[in-house]
Amino acid sequence: MHPFCCVSTVSDHSPVKPLPDHVITMPPPPPATTVTTTSSSAPTSRSNSARSGAQVQCHSNQNHHRSSSVDLNRISQRNGIPSGRDVTTAMAVAPPPQVDVKINDIVGNGISGVLYKWVNYGKGWRPRWFVLQDGVLSYYKLHGPDKIVVSQETEKGSKIIGEESHRLISRHRNSISHHSATRRKPFGEVHLKVSSIRESRSDDKRFSIFTGTKRLHLRAETRDDRVLWMEALQAIKDMFPRMSNSELMAPMDNVVVSTEKLRQRLMQEGVNEVAIQDSEQIMRSEFAALQNQLVLLKQKQWLLIDTLRQLELPSMPLANTKFRAVKSSITLSFETEKVDLENTVVDESQNKLNDPGASSMIKQDKSSEGSVTDTDDDNERGDAAEEETDEDDHTFFDTRDFLSSSSFKSNGSDFRTSSFSSDDEGLNAAYSEDDIDPSIKSVGSNFPYIKRRKKLPDPVEKEKGVSLWSMIKDNIGKDLTKVCLPVYFNEPLSSLQKCFEDLEYSYLLDRAYEWGKRGNKLMRVLNVAAFAVSGYSSTEGRICKPFNPLLGETFEADFPDKGLRFFSEKVSHHPMIVACHCEGTGWKFWGDSNLKSKFWGRSIQLDPVGVLTLEFDDGEVFQWSKVTTSIYNLILGKLYCDHYGTMRIEGNQEYSCKLKFKEQSIIDRNPHQVHGIVQDRNGKTVATLFGKWDESMYYVNGDCSAKGKGQESLSEHHLLWKRSKPPKYATRYNLTRFAITLNELTPGLKEKLPPTDSRLRPDQRYLENGEFEMANSEKLRLEQRQRQARKMQERGWKPRWFAKDKGSEAYRYMGGYWEAREQGKWDSCPDIFGQIPSDQLLD
Numbered sequence: 048m049h050p051f052c053c054v055s056t057v058s059d060h061s062p063v064k065p066l067p068d069h070v071i072t073m074p075p076p077p078p079a080t081t082v083t084t085t086s087s088s089a090p091t092s093r094s095n096s097a098r099s100g101a102q103v104q105c106h107s108n109q110n111h112h113r114s115s116s117v118d119l120n121r122i123s124q125r126n127g128i129p130s131g132r133d134v135t136t137a138m139a140v141a142p143p144p145q146v147d148v149k150i151n152d153i154v155g156n157g158i159s160g161v162l163y164k165w166v167n168y169g170k171g172w173r174p175r176w177f178v179l180q181d182g183v184l185s186y187y188k189l190h191g192p193d194k195i196v197v198s199q200e201t202e203k204g205s206k207i208i209g210e211e212s213h214r215l216i217s218r219h220r221n222s223i224s225h226h227s228a229t230r231r232k233p234f235g236e237v238h239l240k241v242s243s244i245r246e247s248r249s250d251d252k253r254f255s256i257f258t259g260t261k262r263l264h265l266r267a268e269t270r271d272d273r274v275l276w277m278e279a280l281q282a283i284k285d286m287f288p289r290m291s292n293s294e295l296m297a298p299m300d301n302v303v304v305s306t307e308k309l310r311q312r313l314m315q316e317g318v319n320e321v322a323i324q325d326s327e328q329i330m331r332s333e334f335a336a337l338q339n340q341l342v343l344l345k346q347k348q349w350l351l352i353d354t355l356r357q358l359e360l361p362s363m364p365l366a367n368t369k370f371r372a373v374k375s376s377i378t379l380s381f382e383t384e385k386v387d388l389e390n391t392v393v394d395e396s397q398n399k400l401n402d403p404g405a406s407s408m409i410k411q412d413k414s415s416e417g418s419v420t421d422t423d424d425d426n427e428r429g430d431a432a433e434e435e436t437d438e439d440d441h442t443f444f445d446t447r448d449f450l451s452s453s454s455f456k457s458n459g460s461d462f463r464t465s466s467f468s469s470d471d472e473g474l475n476a477a478y479s480e481d482d483i484d485p486s487i488k489s490v491g492s493n494f495p496y497i498k499r500r501k502k503l504p505d506p507v508e509k510e511k512g513v514s515l516w517s518m519i520k521d522n523i524g525k526d527l528t529k530v531c532l533p534v535y536f537n538e539p540l541s542s543l544q545k546c547f548e549d550l551e552y553s554y555l556l557d558r559a560y561e562w563g564k565r566g567n568k569l570m571r572v573l574n575v576a577a578f579a580v581s582g583y584s585s586t587e588g589r590i591c592k593p594f595n596p597l598l599g600e601t602f603e604a605d606f607p608d609k610g611l612r613f614f615s616e617k618v619s620h621h622p623m624i625v626a627c628h629c630e631g632t633g634w635k636f637w638g639d640s641n642l643k644s645k646f647w648g649r650s651i652q653l654d655p656v657g658v659l660t661l662e663f664d665d666g667e668v669f670q671w672s673k674v675t676t677s678i679y680n681l682i683l684g685k686l687y688c689d690h691y692g693t694m695r696i697e698g699n700q701e702y703s704c705k706l707k708f709k710e711q712s713i714i715d716r717n718p719h720q721v722h723g724i725v726q727d728r729n730g731k732t733v734a735t736l737f738g739k740w741d742e743s744m745y746y747v748n749g750d751c752s753a754k755g756k757g758q759e760s761l762s763e764h765h766l767l768w769k770r771s772k773p774p775k776y777a778t779r780y781n782l783t784r785f786a787i788t789l790n791e792l793t794p795g796l797k798e799k800l801p802p803t804d805s806r807l808r809p810d811q812r813y814l815e816n817g818e819f820e821m822a823n824s825e826k827l828r829l830e831q832r833q834r835q836a837r838k839m840q841e842r843g844w845k846p847r848w849f850a851k852d853k854g855s856e857a858y859r860y861m862g863g864y865w866e867a868r869e870q871g872k873w874d875s876c877p878d879i880f881g882q883i884p885s886d887q888l889l890d
């Protein structure tokens with residue numbers, strides 16, 4: 048595959064010049080032959096590690112297709128259309144264009160050279176030989192001191208980047224190697240089609256490549272070298288326009304061919320009608336043939352996709368059932384771009400389900416890594432690379448060490464953090480740190496006590512292990528969307544209820560309100576920021592999918608014990624949008640959630656669209672959007688989700704806040720970090736925030752990134768929020784204490800609810816009760832019913848309690864729900880969970 052034949056101990060006094068930029072190498076060379084070049088220059092100190100090992104060898108693909116190879120800087124000549132002066136050159140010498148255009152026709156015959164790859168903290172940056180060819184970036188260990196032998200093929204077209212690379216590689220133009228180089232497998236490969244590339248902004252030699260499951264941190268020798276690599280990588284990436292899942296899976300539309308223009312033209316020429324009709328017929332039949340080819344191609348594509356999946360599945364260790372598989376056709380529900388996790392297979396849940404004690408899903412499960420055969424020390428598992436920084440980074444000091452230091456841990460002696468006492472201390476478990484102003488501390492925790500449940504009902508049926516594999520294997524090659532998957536992969540909560548989980552730490556808003564009232568707007572924004580982060584804490588270790596609500600489904604949460612009322616409704620099915628509205632003590636909070644998803648094969652990226660608004664009764668308003676969430680290891684390994692990106696909390700008064708959720712790297716010793724700053728209207732940083740979205744948030748007054756300030760200023764930190772302790776009775780879904788209460792029918796509540804409330808959804812209730820058979824059949828029935836939803840929406844269905852804000856896409860609560868509830872007036876609420884009346888069946 049790669050044009051390198053072998054890399055052996057050869058170096059060169061005179062670095063080989065790369066091919067001149069304007070050169071277009073036209074004639075295909077003779078079959079690839081190994082060329083050995085010798086040189087004697089001593090390697091620079093930088094290449095020490097490259098000198099010490101064995102050789103790197105690899106063979107080129109002997110049958111490698113070679114049409115005209117175009118140098119890197121000729122990228123503009125895409126699709127074989129040279130530009131400007133080169134046109135003549137190309138035309139003059141070029142053989143007839145070949146249809147089989149390969150990527151290398153666009154990016155020369157590949158590029159190669161030394162890049163430094165971050166290995167781990169012990170080893171740091173190590174040189175590796177990288178080869179970019181055919182859309183694949185492969186890398187090899189440089190064991191041998193400076194002997195690189197390349198095939199003639201490489202020599203002809205591949206561009207070598209970097210002085211060090213030139214030193215390492217040397218060529219004897221006309222000599223043919225006599226030693227038989229055995230093909231060497233690359234140490235690693237990155238398929239650019241599915242990867243994303245990012246330049247480091249803090250280091251102009253660094254860049255990283257994210258493959259969807261791992262991140263490679265690379266460093267070029269010089270800034271210019273990085274530019275060259277980036278250009279080449281980007282050119283390859285541009286070859287693969289990003290296709291949404293729906294586009295990828297969409298059936299092929301029949302192309303309609305019009306012969307009208309042809310007819311006109313022929314008529315102009317005075318061609319008689321018979322000849323025109325003949326010509327039209329010829330054209331149509333040619334197109335029909337083409338269309339058949341297209342259909343065949345589409346079928347081939349499907350076959351390939353399925354084969355890919357089949358290849359992935361059997362390699363999974365079935366015995367420990369630590370695998371997941373995503374259905375091949377992903378048509379989906381909670382996001383517009385159609386990744387329906389409802390139709391997603393997860394087997395890991397079984398492990399968890401059968402082990403209710405295993406509440407912590409974060410423990411690294413070695414067995415799940417059993418399939419990783421790579422035992423070399425360059426293993427990606429060791430790549431606990433530093434994450435790339437973005438433009439905000441200079442604003443923040445590095446909290447890494449601090450966050451991992453023992454002083455930070457909640458049980459650290461110098462830290463008063465949590466003092467959750469009895470197990471009965473449920474929802475408003477506002478901790479009592481001495482840190483927090485006592486008069487504020489009580490805010491949000493002195494609401495009336497309401498008895499709520501502390502555990503889910505004991506399962507009625509024995510939890511039987513569903514053999515997911517048997518389900519998948521019988522369906523390979525079929526349209527898996529037609530295969531029904533059991534409720535085992537759901538948690539007994541709907542997305543409407545899940546929205547309310549963001550309000551678990553609503554006492555932070557009560558405190559924010561109180562601080563503002565007392566004139567301390569800084570403390571207000573700090574508490575708002577802590578609140579915005581706290582909503583993510585309940586996602587940690589949760590690997591089941593919430594129920595996708597039915598169109599018109601609602602959820603109310605009347606929580607006087609939190610001083611608030613919350614209400615949500617599913618307002619759109621395509622795209623799936625949930626709107627919510629919450630009235631607290633001194634504040635209102637509303638928003639809608641519409642997730643755009645990108646399916647990366649092994650991971651799914653969810654980008655929330657829409658704005659959340661928090662309005663205090665005194666008129667101060669804050670708005671922000673949620674950051675990106677990604678769910679990793681859908682197919683193999685331990686499923687987990689991460690949240691990353693920058694969240695800007697814009698205030699309409701004095702302060703605004705910027706929070707950065709750091710993206711987790713492969714084995715992050717310190718994952719889930721969040722840090723941020725509060726700025727006043729003039730852009731001056733007045734406070735710094737740091738913490739973790741699954742643990743706690745702290746603030747420090749002033750700008751900790753300012754010169755002269757550093758770790759020591761962290762001793763001035765103050766706790767804002769700390770996550771509640773896990774429930775006494777762990778659930779198989781890893782629900783928090785708060786989440787456990789959400790589907791509860793407290794005494795007298797059922798009678799008050801509208802028929803659309805999630806608590807009345809039968810399949811969810813069955814699941815909660817552990818009646819899996821019933822849950823499954825009811826889920827099927829409701830899904831069947833839900834298929835009407837799109838049509839309903841197309842026919843003008845409108846949500847009952849929310850409406851789009853004038854001139855915007857955002858939904859606002861229209862009011863009236865609690866009033867209707869007061870009167871028990873639910874006439875306008877359809878029985879969405881019942882049997883569908885035949886007169887309402889839409890065709």
Ligand SMILES: CC(C)CCC[C@@H](C)[C@H]1CC[C@H]2[C@@H]3CC=C4C[C@@H](O)CC[C@]4(C)[C@H]3CC[C@]12C
Nearest residue numbers: 388391393536586589590591592655673676688
């Ligand atoms: C069934 C299998 C394959 C996957 C399980 C997927 C789980 C982990 C997914 C499904 C739906 C996801 C949630 C969908 C929406 C949001 C809102 C967002 O602002 C924070 C993340 C959060 C709360 C997601 C967390 C992860 C989530 C719960």
